[in-house]
Amino acid sequence: MSAVVHLPGPGRPGSVLKDLLTQVARGDQDAFSRLYDAIAAPVLGLVRRVVRDPAQSEEVAQEVMLEVWRTAARYRADQGEVMPWVLTIAHRRAVDRVRSAQAAADRDQRAAAASHTPAFDDVAEQVEGRLEREQVRRCMKTLTDLQREALTLAYYRGYTYPQVAEVLGAPLGTIKTRMRDALIRLRDCLGVGA
The missing domain is CATH 1.10.10.10 (Winged helix-like DNA-binding domain superfamily/Winged helix DNA-binding domain)
Known part of the structure; x- marks a missing residue:
């Protein structure tokens, strides 16, 4: 059973998230589970605002969480708090997904236009x-x-x-x-x- 981790509020240091991320960087799965519980909702909320599609938003949020697991060791506490770092990753992933979807739609549209025979007047x-x-x-x-x-x-x-x-x-x-x-x-x- 994982302990409930509350996000640091105004005036409270983000040391809980920093400690969890430090443990995650060492491969601690339990720490990742607690970190996940603390940051998953804000990550999903940000991704949904950018991507808009619920299914794709969940997929992107999962990719973000995996990236946090894989790159936890790259986090530098002296360069900022954990949440902005995680949300920056989430925003970049969400924007990448939107651009990728738009590029695919543009390719499909160009292919359809190229293969479309003009209708008779x-x-x-x-x-x-x-x-x-x-x-x-x-x-x-x-x-x-x-x-x-x-x-x-x-x-x-x-x-x-x-x-x-x-x-x-x-x-x-x-x-x-x-x-x-x-x-x-x-x-x-x-x-x-x-």
Whole structure:
């Protein structure tokens, strides 16, 4: 059972944390457990303010605690108190995590942008389709009545050549000839290559 360690308050020396950190530097696991209990909440609080994501904050806080364990021997009491030293480590780790996450997001965004094919411009496509339909209508008006009716039945209503011949009351050979002539006239009117 670990003893409760209270953070030094105003006017109280940070000697408890310094003593614990000195023991941790010598590999004392019990001292680390007590130090952990004393500093884990402030570390997590600082990391959460920087990282914002709760799961990542906990992960970064654990990394900070491991770093405190590994680097306890580097702490110099004459250069400052324990909490600012630990919180500096925590802040640096948290900022590193945010930068790393942002860099990954930027890489993903650049990769997505590079692989993304631009969407069709719907307005331009609609205008182009409308212009093509108008041109076809104009060219259809240049055909004879029999040619226009035969093409309309065959291409817009889905009739077969024999059905077109039957509806129009014309021989099948005549319908085929009229359709061929009509298609040639349309091709020339629309400016489509042969």
